[in-house]
Each structure stands twice: as C-alpha cells, then as structure tokens.
Amino acid sequence: MGKTLAEKVWDDHVVVKGEDGAPDLIYIDLHLVHEVTSPQAFDGLRQAGRAMRRTDLTVATEDHNTPTLEIDKPIQDPTSRKQIETLRENAAEFGVRIHSLGDKEQGIVHLVGPQLGLTMPGVTVVCGDSHTSTHGAFGAMAFGIGTSEVEHVMATQTLPLKPFKTMAINVEGELRPGVTAKDIILAVIAKTGTGGGAGYVFEYRGSAIRALSVEGRMTICNMSIEAGARAGMVAPDETTFAYVKDKPHAPQGADWDAAVEYWKTLPTDDDAVFDNEIFIDANELEPFVTWGTNPGQGVSLSGEVPAPDSFTDPTDRAAAERALEYMDLQPGTKLKDIPVDTVFIGSCTNSRVEDLTAAAEIIRGKQKADGVKVMVVPGSARVRLEAEALGLDKVFKDFGAEWRFAGCSMCLGMNPDQLAPGERCASTSNRNFEGRQGKGGRTHLVSPLVAAATAIRGTLSSPWDLEQTIGEEA
C-alpha cells in the first residue's frame, strides 16, 4: 500500500521508532522562536546547564508584543518590553539568530520562515505557536508546540511524538470570483467543528487547492489548528518550487536539483489510504463569515444568524446561546445587516502581499464608511516594503485606513492594538474567541476581500454586494 504525503515526511524524520506504545522520536529541521513562549524554555536550559543543540536550525523574531506605531521608540508597556529584551538577551547568550524590531526580516514568525526560504517541502517545522501549521502549505510537516517542547527541541532537536491519523480534505471545483482560500478553510471548520480534526493531520487536495497560490495555501493550512488538527499539508508542486526558488536560504545549484528531485516524490501515492476524508464543493462556496465565538461557528455571508435550537447537541446549543449573548446578536438577523466598528486586515492568516493586493484592489479610489476604523498591518517588515513598492500603502491611506508596521497586532492584542469592550470587528485573523482581540471585543472572521468590502459599506459585505451598489449608483 502506498503512503500519504504526511506519512512520507514523518517516516523520513524518525530518529528512533517507538516500541510498545512509546512515541517515535522525530527530528526537527527548523525551529522558529518568538518572545512569548520561549523565555521559560531558555530558563529551563540554563537551570539544567544544557546548551542548544542546533542554533543553525533555529531562528527567532519579535512579533506578538511589538507595537505597530512608532517602532523607533522604546516599547511603552514594561512587561512587553521586558519580554522582548529577554528574547534578545537569550538569543545573544545561546547564539540564536534573531530578527528584531526594525530589521527588514522582522515580522510574524510564520511569515519569516517562508520569506527567508527556510520553510520548504519535506521538512519538519515547529514553533511555540499553534499557527505553525501555516508552513504545511509547502508540503512540510509543521505544528505548534508548548513551552516544555520548545525547551525539548532546543536541547535535543527532536520531539517524541505519537503517530497520527490522516484526513483528506478534498476541495474540487473552481472558486467563483470573490471567493478565496479563507472561505474554503472557514467552510471546512464549520463542517468539522473545533475538535473534528483531533488526532489527524489534514491533507488539502483537489483542483481548487492546486489552483491556489502558495500564499492561499498558507491561509488554509494556517487555520488547520482551528479544526483541532495537529497539522495541515498541501503536496508540493511546480507552484511551490517556483515560490521557494531564489529565496535567500533556498537550496542552490546541485542542492536545488537534489531537493526538487526529492520533493517530487512526496505527493500522496495513488494507492494510499486516508483514515478519513471530507468533501467540499468549491463551485458552491460563497464568501464566509463567523457569527459566534469559535471558528466553527460560521455560515455563508448571504445567510442569517442561526437559532441555538437548530443545534442538536445540547452542549453545542448551550455554546451557541452563550456565543449569541456575547456577540450581542439575535437569531434570524441577516449577516449583511450587521454593522462593524473596526476592520482589521492582518495576522499570519492573511497579511501577505497577495492578501494586501487583493484588499487594495477592492478599495482603490474609494472612501471607507464613516465611523469605521480600518487597520492594515502587514505581516512582516519585508511585506510592508514590498507592498509600498507596489504603492499599496498609498491606496490604503487614501481610503482612510491606517498603514501600520508589522506584527501580530490585533489578532490577539498583546500590544496596544485592541478592541474596546463591545466593539465589533471584521477581521482577517484566525480566532473569534471571547476577548481575543481585546476584552469584550466581538470578532467576525472574514477574508481580505470581505474585510475590504465591509470597510466600504460599514456592514458585513462581500465584493458581490459592492458590484450591486455600483450598479445602483450608475
């Protein structure tokens, strides 16, 4: 029997095969580090008198706490500043490469790996951050870990890991204009729920996935964790190779040829069997939006806020009731009638050049709705530079949006970028949990296109609604 992509990458990284129920010891090719989940790990090494095994497979950046305004000034919050200073001190002490605030490679850790060419097919990637699943878009095995595991990787460059099950997420067909990778993954999570992926590595397959750019595939793999999956992957193909080629740390010369030859062996064999599979019809997909307080609580934007009674599982019904109360929404309300206070375009889900370009195309030459705050936060300093080279900063500023510096920003509000209590936000990020974007803040997860259209109209909207508006004006 053939093997799946995930099984191939896994098997090629087994250092010691586990026996009698013990986990396999898996080698880690790339360890990404940021300021929030690493200080206690570095401390652990120090206390045990252990060195880092492979600083040459490790890279650090500052992202969660960093301000997106006035980055040349000292960070105001003393605890944020302390955490970042601690990372800098630890990196210096242990010899870890670091991209600090102000460096052109600084940014959200999940943009840094790909843009440096460190993320590539067939490698294993870990980081103390659940959205490490992003890197699976290249055909890498990538997953988030806790701080104890961060310390473990620092000390041993391996992790003891239990075997996984595989699930094929088949997305066949062609997306309609205005429908994006974000809508695919929100639809997948609405189908699986937040726990349906538990124990699985997802492989996203089918013509709609093949047609996506690597950036779109990153958006999808990024949110695998929101379905509870350990990781999400897409088989590498010519699109992937073209994206990796000539990045700073991509293989060169004979190494490149050897790498591509290996990468071409990675896609799932025709006779491989998945433990489970689900099907999504890309032709039928519409722009998607969440109404509740977990990423599985989503529907098509053309729909209505559901009634809790429509859920058969009693705990799901109770969760829906709680969610509607928190979100201050009534069952039956049309989603398109919901006004927002803030639009956030950013996060490791949707802050790459392609995302910013797509949003800019929608708003070009228009004005944002009155009273709506629009914040655009490029994922990395490099993305910011590239976007400015394309003139996107001017498009956003002319529209009335704020053009910020790179970081995690309002995705989780560890820096000053937070919603006020009761504020409602259309956000291109990945989590609509209670208080995620600021205490009492209310989040609707959307694509960059929906975020842009919403910023124009002031209520949850897609580009489809915009065309109607334009028609009416004419």
Next chain:
Amino acid sequence: MEKISTLTGTIVPLERSNVDTDQIIPAVFLKRVTKTGYDDALFHSWRQDPDFVLNQEPYKRGGVLVVGHDFGTGSSREHAVWALRDFGFTAVLGPRFGEIFRGNAGKQGLLVGQISEETMEALWAVAKASPGAEITVDLEARTATADGVSHDFQIDDYTRWRLLEGLDDIALTLRDEASITAFEAKRPSWMPTTQPVREGTQ
C-alpha cells in the same frame, strides 16, 4: 517532575464546551517570563462574574476539573496549564481536548483524562447533588471514583508511564543521543540552515 499515582480532590464542574486557551488565560497574561504565579489569571474574564463556578465555595481552591468537550483548543500557550496548576487543579477530566493542551499538561504533571459524555454528565450530577463531593483519580487503574461509582478514563500509555514514574522528557530523549547524532550525519545537504545568514538574490 513528581510521581503521580492517585489524586483526590473536589469535583469542580465547568459545564461548558469549546473552552479555548484564550478563555483559560487571556493573552495579556502571557507577557511574564516566569513559569509560576498565574493563579489570578486563570479564567480571568469569566471570574469577573461573581456567579462563575470558581468564585463559589467550595470550588475556590481547585481540585479536579470536569469539563465539556473540546477543552483547551486554540493557542499553544502552556501558560494555560501553569494557571490551572497554580490555582490548585491536579487533574482535568473531559470528553475531548485540544491536542497541544493535552501534550503540555502531560509535560507539566497535570493529569488529563478522557471520559465519556455519560461520565461527564454523571460527575456534573454528583457535584450538583452534593457540592464539594470528592473524586479519586487512580492513574494506575485509569479510574475516577466519585459517590461510590467508579468510571473509566483514557490516557495514553506513554504519558501515563511518565506521570507514574515522574520522568523528565529531555533526560529520556538524551538517552538516544547517539541515534540523534547518527541521524544528523545522514541529513541531505539541501536542508535549510539559519546560519550563516544569507541575504539571497531577491
């Protein structure tokens, strides 16, 4: 890590599903660089409500938390485990957990056991009928006993063994250091390295 064999504590019912780690500990509390002192941060938003279970006697000192399905989903923050431990929880029982959370708990000596929906309902009912009722969690036997009834729970063999023995993961792995070195010798030369820094051609 201390060895665990049996744990006895108050059943603390948290009758909610999909409790993500942002609820267990909001991001603003992740800025510290220490591993302890997170008890006040646990369920910080929900504890603003005087009716929240952890604000009630006899639940203010922790015990064994019994939760709905999909507890600990979302962010990888190990701070969620530290906060539960600091508050006084020694075990969490529920029908399904976020995997990173469960892994983190195992590393930190917080016992996470998977129970059926029926057991969850039964334990919530015991707590409702007699608030403050205790439960004894036997890791060796994989049973949780409350109100004279013994319920099975699941925990994987490896985590159970490590908890019973109180073993440190890194020390265990370093027993295989020769295998790691041998593996490294065979890694292909095209694999990525972060140092020396390359500026690239773009």
